[in-house]
Amino acid sequence: MAFDRRKFLKDSAVTGAGVALAGTAAAPAAEAATGAVPAHRPGKPHKRYALTVMGTTDLHGHVFNWDYFKNAEYADAAGNAQGLARISTLVDQVRAEKGRCNTLLLDAGDTIQGTPLAYYYARVDPITAKGGPVHPMARAMNAIGYEAAALGNHEFNYGIETLRKFEQQCRFPLLGANALDAKTQRPAFAPYFFKKFHVPGAPPVKVAVLGLTNPGIAIWDKAYVQGKLTFPGLEEQAAKWVPKLRSMGADVVLVSAHSGASGTSSYGDQVPYVENAAANVARQVPGIDAILVGHAHVEIPEMKVVNDATGKTVVLSEPLCYAERLTLFDVELVFAEGRWQVESVSASLRDSRTVPDDPRITRLLKDEHAKVVAYVNQVVGRATETLTTAEARYKDAPIIDLITKVQEDVVKAALAGTAYASLPVIAQASPFSRTSEIPAGDVTIRDLSSLYVYDNTLVAKLMTGAQVRAYLEYSAQYYVQTAPDAPVDVDKLTNANDRPDYNYDYVSGLRYDIDVSQPAGSRIKNLTYQGAALDDAQQFVLAVNNYRANGGGAFPYVASAQELWSESTEIRTRISEWVTAKGVLDPKDFASVDWRLTRGGTPVF
Numbered sequence: 001m002a003f004d005r006r007k008f009l010k011d012s013a014v015t016g017a018g019v020a021l022a023g024t025a026a027a028p029a030a031e032a033a034t035g036a037v038p039a040h041r042p043g044k045p046h047k048r049y050a051l052t053v054m055g056t057t058d059l060h061g062h063v064f065n066w067d068y069f070k071n072a073e074y075a076d077a078a079g080n081a082q083g084l085a086r087i088s089t090l091v092d093q094v095r096a097e098k099g100r101c102n103t104l105l106l107d108a109g110d111t112i113q114g115t116p117l118a119y120y121y122a123r124v125d126p127i128t129a130k131g132g133p134v135h136p137m138a139r140a141m142n143a144i145g146y147e148a149a150a151l152g153n154h155e156f157n158y159g160i161e162t163l164r165k166f167e168q169q170c171r172f173p174l175l176g177a178n179a180l181d182a183k184t185q186r187p188a189f190a191p192y193f194f195k196k197f198h199v200p201g202a203p204p205v206k207v208a209v210l211g212l213t214n215p216g217i218a219i220w221d222k223a224y225v226q227g228k229l230t231f232p233g234l235e236e237q238a239a240k241w242v243p244k245l246r247s248m249g250a251d252v253v254l255v256s257a258h259s260g261a262s263g264t265s266s267y268g269d270q271v272p273y274v275e276n277a278a279a280n281v282a283r284q285v286p287g288i289d290a291i292l293v294g295h296a297h298v299e300i301p302e303m304k305v306v307n308d309a310t311g312k313t314v315v316l317s318e319p320l321c322y323a324e325r326l327t328l329f330d331v332e333l334v335f336a337e338g339r340w341q342v343e344s345v346s347a348s349l350r351d352s353r354t355v356p357d358d359p360r361i362t363r364l365l366k367d368e369h370a371k372v373v374a375y376v377n378q379v380v381g382r383a384t385e386t387l388t389t390a391e392a393r394y395k396d397a398p399i400i401d402l403i404t405k406v407q408e409d410v411v412k413a414a415l416a417g418t419a420y421a422s423l424p425v426i427a428q429a430s431p432f433s434r435t436s437e438i439p440a441g442d443v444t445i446r447d448l449s450s451l452y453v454y455d456n457t458l459v460a461k462l463m464t465g466a467q468v469r470a471y472l473e474y475s476a477q478y479y480v481q482t483a484p485d486a487p488v489d490v491d492k493l494t495n496a497n498d499r500p501d502y503n504y505d506y507v508s509g510l511r512y513d514i515d516v517s518q519p520a521g522s523r524i525k526n527l528t529y530q531g532a533a534l535d536d537a538q539q540f541v542l543a544v545n546n547y548r549a550n551g552g553g554a555f556p557y558v559a560s561a562q563e564l565w566s567e568s569t570e571i572r573t574r575i576s577e578w579v580t581a582k583g584v585l586d587p588k589d590f591a592s593v594d595w596r597l598t599r600g601g602t603p604v605f
Contacts (some may be wrong), residue, residue, distance in 0.1 A: 002139040005467065007206070007391075008060050009163075021236040022592055023556065029167070034049070035113070037465045043567065046334045047199065047201065047335035047579060048333065048335070048339075048343075049102075049162060049197070049332075049333045049334075050331070051103075051104070051207065051252065051330075051331040052101055052103045052104075052328055052329070052330055052331075052334055053104045053105075053106065053207075053331065054104065054325040054329075055105070055108060055317070056087055056107050056319055056325075056326060056327070056328065057108035057109060057110070057152075057293070057318060057319055057321065058160070058290065058295065058321035058567075059084065059110065059111050059114035059137065059320065059322065059323050060113060060115060060322055061111070061113060061117050061119075062082045062083045062084065062177060062322045062367075063083055063085060063140050063365055064082075064085055064357070064490060065083045065352075067356065068082070068116040068117065068419065068449070069116075069376075069436070069446050069447075069449060069450035070446075070450075071373070071446060074115045074339045079353055080324050080352070081100040081352045082099070082296070082322040082363060083323050083448070084137075084140045084144060084323050085362055086323060086353075086356075086358075087177065087360040088143070088193050088357060088358035088361045089145065090324065090326045090352065090355055091105060091144055091260070091357045092274055092358065093350075093355070094300070094326075095305065099241050100383070102197070102199070104147055104195060104209075104331060104394065105145055105146050105147050105291075106147065106149065106292055107141070107145070107148075107150050107290045108149070108150045108151060108152070108258050108293065108295075108318075109157070110153065110294065111154075111155060111166075111293070112137055112157075112162070112163075112166055112259065113155070113157045113158070113455060114453075115132060115559045116366070116372050116375070116376045116445075116446065117136055117369065119455065120372045121133060121136060121190035121232060121368070122162055122455075123158070123570070124194050125371070126162070127162065127165050128165050129225060129512050130163055133368075134482060135165075135169055136170050136365050136369075137166070137167050137406060138166060138294075138530055139364060140361055141170065141172070141549065142169075142170065142172075142362055144361070146170075146173050146257065147170060147171075147195065147224060148172050148211065149174055149175065149211075149256070150174075150175050150176065150212060150256040150257060150258050150259060150294065151163075151174050151175065151176040151179055151189060151213040152213065152214070152258045152294065152295065153213065153217045153221070153508055154166060155174070156220075156253040156561060159381060160224055160225070161534040162361055166530050167189075169377050173188065173189075173190040173207065173211075174189055174190065175191060175210070175211045175212075175256060176190075176191070176211050176212070177210055177211055177238075177240075178215070178232050178233070178234060178400070178508075179231060180232065181229065182230050185197060185230070187523070189211075189228055190507070191241060192208055192210045192594065193211070193439060194208050194209075194248070194250070194432060195207050195209075197576065199335075202229070202335050202420075202444075203339075205251050205252065205333060206250050206340075207251065207252040207253075208250035208253050208281070209254045209255070209256055210238065210241050210242065210245060210253065210254070210256070210258075211255075211256050212238060212255060212256070212257045213231065213259075213526060214231070214258050214339040214345070215232065215233055215257055215266055215274075215602065216266070216271060217229075218230065219507055220423060220547055220575060222546075222550040222551075223492045223546060223550070223568075225319065225456075227262070231273070232276065234259050234273070235274070235281055235284050235285065238255065238288070242286070242288055243287060244426070245387055246287050247397065247539070250338065251342070252331060252342060253282060253288050253289055253293040254288075254289060254290050254291070255274065255278075255288055255292070256291075256294075257278045257294065258295045259275065259293070259583065260275070260276030260278060260293060260294075260295050260298070260318070261279040261293050261300060261303060262466050263276060263279060265552060266552070266554065267554050268551075268554030270554060276295065278293045279303070279305050279316065282305035282307065282314035283306070284308060285307070286307055286309045286312070289331065289345055290314065290315045290316070290317075290345050291315075292314045292318075292327060293317065294318065296318065297320075298318060298320075299319065299320040299349070300600070301347065301348060301349045301599065302348065303313060303316040303317065303344065304327055306313065308407070311521070312422070313319075315345040317329065317347035317348075317349070319349055320349075324351075325347065325352065325501070326347050327349055328347065328349070328350060329347050330348070331344075331345050332344045332345075333383060373398075373452065375391060376445045376446035376449060377444050377446060378444060379443065379444055380443055381442075381579040381582060381583055381584060381585050382442060382443060382583065382584055383441060383585040384583075384585065384586045384587070385587065386437065386439050386440045387399040387402070387437070387438040387585075387589050388436065389434055389436040389437070389459045390434065390437075391490075392431035392433070392434075393431050393490075393494045394490055394493055395596075395597075395605055396492060396592075396594055396596065397597050398429070398587045398591035399436065399438065400429050401587075401592055402451070402575065403427075403451070403571070403575065404427035404428070404507075404509075404543075405427075405578075405580070405589075406578045406590075407427040407428075407543035407544075408425045408426070408427045408509070408543055408572050409565075409578065411425050411427070411458065414460065415541065415543050415565060416430050420460075420462070420541060420564050420583070421530035423462075423524065423540060423541045424467070424509055424538075424541070425509065425540070425543055426508055426509035426542055426543070427508045427509065427542070428505040428542065428548060429505065429506050429508075430501065430502045430505055431501050431506075432452065432502050433450075433451065433453060434499065436450040436451045436541035438585065441578060449572055450532075451573040452570075452575060454502075454545075454547070455572070456545035456571050456572075457465070457546045457566065457567055457568055457570055458543060458544075458545065458565070458566065458569070459543075459546050459566040459570060460543055460563070460565040461544055461549055461561040461562065461564065462539060462541060462559055462563075463537050463538060463539070463541075463557060463558070463561050464539060465537060465539075466536035466537070467558075468510070468534070468540060469554060470506065470556045471493075471507070471555055471557060472507060472512060473520075473523060475507075475510040475555070476514045476516075476520070476524060478496060478503070479494060479496055479514065479523070480492060480495075480496045481496075481516060481517065481519060481520070482599065483517055483599075484602070502553075503553040504597065505555070506594065507533035507595075509535065509540075509596050510527060510528065510529055511526070511527070511528045511594060511595070512525070512526060512595050513525040513526045513597070513598045514595060514597050515597075515599060516598070516599060516604065517599040517600055518595055525598065531583070542558065545571060550567075551561070
């Protein structure tokens, strides 16, 4: 059954319309959820049907196997390949093998952010402009024949207007059963998608896809969604919708969830819902056959989770991000006792590096690609020396100081003439990339974009010295405790408890040591401001990205701190403006030694 856009959406509304449920004349949900196939009786053989569900996730604007930051074909040590042009080839292969009429193609979200291509059509030549272009991701996914996609958290990075325009341009629904209108508490996006698969001599197989997005959106994109949308937990919303889908006659229930399978959250207790809840959903909610997992950027070929209530096995799979893998769920059904029953589900992956680009997709978007390549190769300045993030995780690197210097300057200018103008401005920044490099000589937009890969914006928060100290202690948990006499392996020194690099912060304007021989919580030593021991009562203005300011990473105090100023211009753009204005990128204008790693007072490096 085709998606009824009129039923689910009001394009003129900020958050869209609610949902009117279909009728409930069908097999009871409890019966449908058991998954048990009745014993075969003598007579006619059972009708059987094989369905293949394909899925991608976390595409992040990757249409081609192209690295816009390096201006070259994408390459990594594992030989992976990326992009929807490769996925299109894989999809065509599967459709040829299985029969297109026996396949379904889904995505689990994070589609329109992540590459200069995605940024260009959100901000430089925006799809929201009058007579503006069609988003390249919509064009590619429409051409490949996607049939539904869950909303990812990064769909909201450019605001609801951009998301709604992208939604209009897609010939498939964006699903989000737990993205609710803040006023009505009804779904603001289509919660589910139904499709019938026709079987000769038997009733059609009815497949329902429930889409679930991430509760962390309420934190990470607070500026865009607060007061407009709410994002309750995946478990509770799945428990609400799965029985309804079964009662509507669904023979197969699939979930496309922009939520990892680990059961963990990066935002602590700021939101009372689990960030990576896909396995919880499988375990707690009866009636689900398979879950396409997203958000975590890990590869899960097949995970089996037993439902607590029914004992039925639910199959999960997460294909690698950036269109590097394609998940296949092979669903075997049998028609017995007057209805279709799922007999088995298995999951596997197809690999994008094993196939060439689909020339149809290459031709379709070659002009958009060329525009973006030209854009990112614009020269904006000249560097006096090469700057790199290679050691930025464990050494104070000038290239990260560039970020904090730009943020300090922007916030100081914004607060000039206000009651806070006399307060010292300090700034945070994270070593997002381990491979970013600004070479000596010409500096291009792509060089600076590789340094700041996220579309974060800048916020000014009021903090005390005591709060900054706690902030630094929390950040220092990133390091693995290492005894004073132990050898130091930089590959094992960082990412304690799997903390990602983007949740480790430098803070400029202060001097401090991080003693990695000490347990977490007792590592910040010799913390000074302007040469004197930090006064816990001293007030500071922290120039901080919006992800951190809204609680991303669960750093203490910052989310609840008073906000003095914010803007919608990306930090990446501010860096480009700063370099353009200077003309010359010289470390003497921004580099500073703010921190170092020690063990018992002795520097590690």
